[in-house]
Amino acid sequence: MAPADRTGGDETGTVDAGALGRRSFLRLTGAAGASLLFSAAAGAPSTQALTGVAGQASVARKRRAYVLVVDGARPDELGTALTPHLRALRDAGRNFPAARSLPVMETIPNHVMMMTGVRPDRSGVPANAVYDRSEQTIRDLDRPSDLRFPTVIERLNRKGFTTGTVLSKEYLFGIFGTRATYRWEPAPIVPVSGHAPDAFTMDAALSMVEELDPNLVFVNLGDCDRMGHSDLTGTTLQAARTAALVDVDTQVGRFVDMLKTSGRWRDSVVIVLADHSMDWSDPHQIISLQPALDADPMLAGNVVVAQNGGADLLSWTGPADRRAPALRRMRDIALATDGVLSVHEPAQLRLGDNAGDLVVYCRSGWRFSDPAPYSNPIPGNHGHPATQPIPFFVSGGHRLVRQGTSSAAARTVDVAPTVGTLFGLGDPRGGYDGTSRL
Amino acid sequence: MTSIELDRRTLLTTGAAATGAVALGVALPDEAEAAANRYFKHGVASGDPHPTSVILWTRLTPTPKATPGSGRGPRATVRWQVAEDRRFRRVVAQGRFTTSAARDHTVKLEARGLRPRTTYFYRFLYEGVASRIGRTRTAPAAHATPANLRFGVVSCSNLPAGYFSAYRHLARCNDLDAVLHLGDYLYEYGAGSYGDVRQPVPAHEMVSLSDYRRRHAQYKQDQDLQLLHARNPFIVTWDDHEVTNDAWAEGAENHDPETEGDYLARRRRAHRAYDEWMPVRMGSEVALGDGTRLFRRLRFGRLAELSMLDLRTYRDQQASYPVADGTVSDPERTITGAAQMRWLKDSLRQERAQWKLVGNSVMIAPVVFPPLPNDLSRKVNDFTGLLPEDGAPYNVDQWDGYTADRHEVLGHLADHGVQNTVFLTGDIHSAWACDVPLDAGTYPLERGRSVATEFVCTSVTSDNLNDITGTAPARSSIPVEAAIQANNRHVKYLNFDDHGFSVLDVTAARTQMDYYVISERTDPNATVSWAASWATDADTQAVRPVDAPVRER
Numbered sequence: 003m004a005p006a007d008r009t010g011g012d013e014t015g016t017v018d019a020g021a022l023g024r025r026s027f028l029r030l031t032g033a034a035g036a037s038l039l040f041s042a043a044a045g046a047p048s049t050q051a052l053t054g055v056a057g058q059a060s061v062a063r064k065r066r067a068y069v070l071v072v073d074g075a076r077p078d079e080l081g082t083a084l085t086p087h088l089r090a091l092r093d094a095g096r097n098f099p100a101a102r103s104l105p106v107m108e109t110i111p112n113h114v115m116m117m118t119g120v121r122p123d124r125s126g127v128p129a130n131a132v133y134d135r136s137e138q139t140i141r142d143l144d145r146p147s148d149l150r151f152p153t154v155i156e157r158l159n160r161k162g163f164t165t166g167t168v169l170s171k172e173y174l175f176g177i178f179g180t181r182a183t184y185r186w187e188p189a190p191i192v193p194v195s196g197h198a199p200d201a202f203t204m205d206a207a208l209s210m211v212e213e214l215d216p217n218l219v220f221v222n223l224g225d226c227d228r229m230g231h232s233d234l235t236g237t238t239l240q241a242a243r244t245a246a247l248v249d250v251d252t253q254v255g256r257f258v259d260m261l262k263t264s265g266r267w268r269d270s271v272v273i274v275l276a277d278h279s280m281d282w283s284d285p286h287q288i289i290s291l292q293p294a295l296d297a298d299p300m301l302a303g304n305v306v307v308a309q310n311g312g313a314d315l316l317s318w319t320g321p322a323d324r325r326a327p328a329l330r331r332m333r334d335i336a337l338a339t340d341g342v343l344s345v346h347e348p349a350q351l352r353l354g355d356n357a358g359d360l361v362v363y364c365r366s367g368w369r370f371s372d373p374a375p376y377s378n379p380i381p382g383n384h385g386h387p388a389t390q391p392i393p394f395f396v397s398g399g400h401r402l403v404r405q406g407t408s409s410a411a412a413r414t415v416d417v418a419p420t421v422g423t424l425f426g427l428g429d430p431r432g433g434y435d436g437t438s439r440l
Numbered sequence: 441m442t443s444i445e446l447d448r449r450t451l452l453t454t455g456a457a458a459t460g461a462v463a464l465g466v467a468l469p470d471e472a473e474a475a476a477n478r479y480f481k482h483g484v485a486s487g488d489p490h491p492t493s494v495i496l497w498t499r500l501t502p503t504p505k506a507t508p509g510s511g512r513g514p515r516a517t518v519r520w521q522v523a524e525d526r527r528f529r530r531v532v533a534q535g536r537f538t539t540s541a542a543r544d545h546t547v548k549l550e551a552r553g554l555r556p557r558t559t560y561f562y563r564f565l566y567e568g569v570a571s572r573i574g575r576t577r578t579a580p581a582a583h584a585t586p587a588n589l590r591f592g593v594v595s596c597s598n599l600p601a602g603y604f605s606a607y608r609h610l611a612r613c614n615d616l617d618a619v620l621h622l623g624d625y626l627y628e629y630g631a632g633s634y635g636d637v638r639q640p641v642p643a644h645e646m647v648s649l650s651d652y653r654r655r656h657a658q659y660k661q662d663q664d665l666q667l668l669h670a671r672n673p674f675i676v677t678w679d680d681h682e683v684t685n686d687a688w689a690e691g692a693e694n695h696d697p698e699t700e701g702d703y704l705a706r707r708r709r710a711h712r713a714y715d716e717w718m719p720v721r722m723g724s725e726v727a728l729g730d731g732t733r734l735f736r737r738l739r740f741g742r743l744a745e746l747s748m749l750d751l752r753t754y755r756d757q758q759a760s761y762p763v764a765d766g767t768v769s770d771p772e773r774t775i776t777g778a779a780q781m782r783w784l785k786d787s788l789r790q791e792r793a794q795w796k797l798v799g800n801s802v803m804i805a806p807v808v809f810p811p812l813p814n815d816l817s818r819k820v821n822d823f824t825g826l827l828p829e830d831g832a833p834y835n836v837d838q839w840d841g842y843t844a845d846r847h848e849v850l851g852h853l854a855d856h857g858v859q860n861t862v863f864l865t866g867d868i869h870s871a872w873a874c875d876v877p878l879d880a881g882t883y884p885l886e887r888g889r890s891v892a893t894e895f896v897c898t899s900v901t902s903d904n905l906n907d908i909t910g911t912a913p914a915r916s917s918i919p920v921e922a923a924i925q926a927n928n929r930h931v932k933y934l935n936f937d938d939h940g941f942s943v944l945d946v947t948a949a950r951t952q953m954d955y956y957v958i959s960e961r962t963d964p965n966a967t968v969s970w971a972a973s974w975a976t977d978a979d980t981q982a983v984r985p986v987d988a989p990v991r992e993r
Contacts (some may be wrong), residue, residue, distance in 0.1 A: 077978075079978045079982050081977075097948075097978075099794065099860070099948060100794040102857070109950070222790070279857070366851070366855045367854070367887070386854065387855060387856045388854060390856075391857045407947065407948040407949040409585050409742045409743045409794035411791055
């Protein structure tokens with residue numbers, strides 16, 4: 003199908019979208035005929051202006067970077083016979099089998115690290131859920147203002163490049179907000195999981211590239227992660243996970259095919275990675291720290307737990323002059339609890355002030371469920387060190403892409419410097435915490 | 441693998457001639473070999489390569505009466521040289537070392553100031569006579585990302601049981617970074633106790649310091665072992681026979697306090713002789729007597745880090761047969777000791793290098809055995825100790841006898857998301873390739889998933905199944921191997937029949953173990969052939985067969 007055939011081209015006008023600020027909406031038609039809604043920065047080139055370019059037999063030469071995040075994938079899952087497209091893409095580029103996610107091994111902080119190139123003590127985003135002291139509540143870090151460091155998205159925009167985000171999860175769409183030139187608003191959203199299925203996400207990514215053609219597109223494919231999370235019985239976990247892997251491989255295959263058939267491949271760097279991997283806990287291996295902390299006379303009512311699956315962030319809310327002994331007691335109680343692996347001060351993990359006073363990790367096969375034992379019913383979790391290994395490879399047809407396998411320790415925080423290298427961006431103020439993998 | 445002939449006479453000739461006989465007062469070539477034999481009868485060796493240093497070793501015989509273990513002979517000073525070329529035109533490090541009867545006239549020093557991942561040549565000089573020339577290689581720089589690493593892997597070399605043809609053939613590999621010897625480098629037994637192809641020296645079991653020194657000296661005079669030492673740095677650990685059979689922290693199966701005295705005193709003697717005669721660090725420095733800590737790390741850039749274990753010095757006594765209670769799982773019992781366990785866990789958790797290689801003297805993958813006819817079980821037990829006759833599923837001398845420690849290590853790998861751990865193992869005179877499951881009972885499901893792999897090399901000469909049964913190779917082993925694999929799904933490859941060596945090749949994409957076997961251990965001219973290859977792809981924690989060995993790089 004020629005790109006022009008599935009372009010609605012009907013810009014719907016400029017509206018006031020509240021938190022997202024002034025923006026224009028672009029309604030495109032995806033491969034399946036569904037309508038896709040994009041928002042665009044005010045003044046960004048519209049699809050009508052771009053359609054003529056996209057419709058040509060060969061696209062204009064320009065640098066292109068695509069970051070495809072297979073949310074929650076384990077490194078051994080993307081190189082098998084089940085995932086031939088991903089394997090071929092990996093083998094065409096440079097693989098980093100020693101790659102790891104960074105604390106806390108959750109979705110939002112690692113996507114932020116990818117796009118900023120800095121650790122949470124600089125970005126302000128240490129976990130999915132934190133205790134917000136000013137609001138005195140536990141909340142997701144899903145607001146654009148939570149992210150305090152310039153992303154490579156904004157920095158590219160300032161240099162005259164265009165950018166796009168195709169993020170399947172609502173909270174990712176939330177925190178990255180209007181930063182990109184073009185943003186897909188994830189839909190349809192699966193109830194409970196809060197994400198859009200990969201087929202829809204990829205439809206959006208394809209349309210965005212073909213019709214709007216940003217220099218950088220940041221894509222989150224959420225099915226693998228959500229298939230890990232959402233099976234409450236565990237009985238169909240393996241089958242569902244396998245199905246998700248096969249499907250994400252198909253979606254990535256579509257994307258690569260589009261790059262090649264449209265002539266974009268030779269100009270493209272395609273980075274495929276996960277934000278974290280996944281660990282499955284047994285039904286009886288659940289840790290609830292909140293009741294244990296509340297049962298202690300010194301701590302009762304003065305500790306808040308922000309639960310992040312495999313990591314609990316503990317915040318002391320009592321008097322400041324009792325903080326030091328209270329933290330010692332919190333640490334002792336946590337370490338005495340079955341299934342707890344370790345306790346850390348946030349600074350040890352470079353998490354910054356938002357992470358509370360102590361970070362508690364669980365062991366493999368366990369999960370946190372706070373504040374109550376029924377709060378987290380899902381078996382697939384991450385956030386703890388067991389979920390650090392991730393797939394990470396840099397592929398594409400661009401001349402800077404090298405082939406082979408590297409023992410270098412790639413990290414999620416390496417994505418921004420890698421993208422920066424392609425586009426000739428200088429380092430951000432204070433430098434990157436990551437390393438270019440080009 | 442292709443062969444090289446680093447001819448010893450050629451090296452001595454060119455080395456001596458090129459160095460300049462006048463300047464160094466070196467003997468003329470024709471005289472050199474005989475003189476070297478007079479002063480340096482036990483060859484040269486190197487070991488424990490670091491990026492900028494390596495240990496050099498030899499043993500000087502300053503006078504004919506200064507025989508190993510004799511306690512006789514004068515103090516004497518040798519010179520040593522390290523050069524970039526085999527003609528010693530570009531000497532980059534040199535010095536003097538004084539030895540004496542107090543250390544059995546052994547020479548062991550650390551050559552420093554070298555360049556990373558560089559091949560060097562070294563020699564010793566005494567009274568104007570040069571030793572044979574050794575070749576060694578430093579490790580890659582700490583942050584280097586070498587394309588590959590290659591190690592020879594050997595274990596269980598019992599001299600009376602046969603000839604060290606495996607060493608000779610391994611010495612022909614021209615591309616090794618080092619040779620890993622995973623234990624049982626020498627055996628303690630007296631004549632006729634464990635092999636009669638060659639006679640041990642002394643003829644009785646080694647017990648005294650003199651005994652241990654003489655036995656080391658005998659092994660170091662084996663021409664095949666000398667050749668392998670001269671061509672590659674060794675990285676060694678001991679198993680039990682370096683002291684005595686089935687050793688543990690305070691005793692051993694083959695030690696009788698009534699007739700052989702205090703065990704710990706015997707062990708101190710054995711360790712002292714080992715420290716004198718092996719090119720190994722046993723402490724923070726290379727100095728003799730600076731410690732007996734053999735567990736240590738060797739780093740090979742970002743590609744691999746090798747943790748060498750000592751599983752004999754700190755372990756609790758083995759459980760007794762039949763295993764009728766929970767002794768093997770008692771969390772109070774240990775195979776590593778607390779300090780080594782902390783150290784190992786720290787080694788594995790570090791993200792310094794992609795591959796976590798563990799030099800492991802006894803097998804860690806669980807082996808649960810099926811019922812076999814007792815007659816066959818006993819014969820398998822003769823060399824593996826794996827099959828309790830009453831069906832209790834453990835070899836209590838390996839990690840199966842210390843399951844709490846195994847759970848501690850494997851759980852640690854799972855808890856910290858440690859990928860790419862490969863155990864390299866000796867001890868049981870047979871070749872294996874295994875996944876290492878978190879729980880063998882539920883492997884390969886998620887809860888029992890593999891968290892590491894293990895490659896076990898076969899013995900250089902020590903008995904395996906057909907040696908014991910007296911049957912043709914494979915006649916006894918086929919049903920045993922089939923039964924083991926049927927009951928241990930994580931065991932993917934088994935060879936109970938052959939002797940030989942292995943070559944481990946490490947790249948960022950995979951580790952590959954090539955298994956080579958010799959034709960006949962009693963034949964001093966035995967030939968070699970490739971038997972099998974197995975690999976672990978990065979991030980898979982699983983072994984897979986490979987259809988060809990690696991080629992020389």
